[in-house]
Amino acid sequence: MNHALRRAMANAKMTEAHLADVCGVDAKTVGRWISEPSRIPHARHRWAASEALGEEESALWPNAVRSALTTGPDREDRPGLSVPFGCACKPLEVARDEGAA
Template sequence: MNTALRSAMASAGLSPRRLAVRVGVTGKTVERWLADAELTPHARNREDACRALGVGEEMIWPQSVKDRVKSGYDRELVHSYPYRSACPSDLWGELIRGASRELFFAGYTNYFLWSQVPAFSETLRRKAGAGCRVRFLIGDPEGDVTRDRERAEKVTLTVSTRIRTTLEQLSRMGPVDGLDIRFSAAEDAVYHVGLSVFRFDDDAFVTPHLARLVGHDAPLLHLHRQADGGMFDRFAEHAEELWEQGSRVPV
C-alpha cells in the first residue's frame, strides 16, 4: 500500500473520490494508486495530484524521481508487463482521454478496446470532434496472413471474427470527421500481425506477439517519448510505414 499517499490525502482532507475529481480520473484509479506503492501514475496525473495534496512528488512517488535520472533511451520505458492483460485497464482509458493530437490503434484486430475502455466509441467521437487525429490500422479479415494466424492460434474467437467485431463497432459510429480506418497491405500484414502499436500522443503501448499466443497473453511495453530517434520513435515509424502502405476502409 502507498502509505505516503494515504497520509497526504488524510492531511489534505481528501477522500479518493474527491482527489479523483481534482485530478480528472476515476475513483477506482485513485484506489489503485493507494493499493500499489510500486505503481507510478501518468506524469500529468502525478503533477495534478501533488498540486491538490500540496506535497512534492518525491514524497509520494519517489520512483518517478529516480526514473527521471535514467540515462539515454532507457528513460522512454515507463513500465513493462509480462502480459497485455496485466496492464491496468484504467491506464488505457487515462491515456486515451489524455490525448489531444494523436490516437493511433495499430493492433491487428483492436476488438478488445470496446470492452477495455468504457464508452469507447463516444470517447473517440468526442476526441475527433475536438481535433484529435484518430486512426485504426487493422488486418484484412479475408487475407492469407489472417487465415495463417487463425491456424496457429486455434481459438474459438478467430482473428477474422475479432477484426469484423472492430469493423462492426466502427460502422455503428457512422461517419466521423477525423476518424480514418485502413487495412494493412497484403505484403505488410506479416509485420503487422506480429507487432501491435497503440499511440496516445507521446505515449505508446507496444505488444510483440509470441508464437501462437493471442494478444492478451503477449507482453506489453509502455513507452513515453523523450527524444528523437528513441524507442518510441522507432515503433511509431514502424506503424506509420504500415499505415502509408495500407488501403482505406469505407465504413
C-alpha cells in the same frame, strides 16, 4: 500500500473520489495508486495530485522521480564528443572547427 499518498490525503482531508475529480481519473484509479505502490500515475496526474495535496511529487512517488533520472556511466554516451553532461555549450570539437574557419 503507498503510505505517503494515504497520509497526504488524510492531512488534506481529501477522499479518493475528490482527488480523482481533481486529477481527472476514476476513483478506482486513485484507490490503485494507494493499494499498489508499484503503480505510478502518469506525470500529469502526479503533478495534479501533488498540487492538490500540497506535497512534493518526489515525496508521494519517489520511484517515479528516480526512474526519470538517468544515472550511471552510460547516461550520455556519445563517442567523439567532449561535452560535460548537462552542458548547453557546443562540443569542443565543433568550437575548435568554428575557430579555425
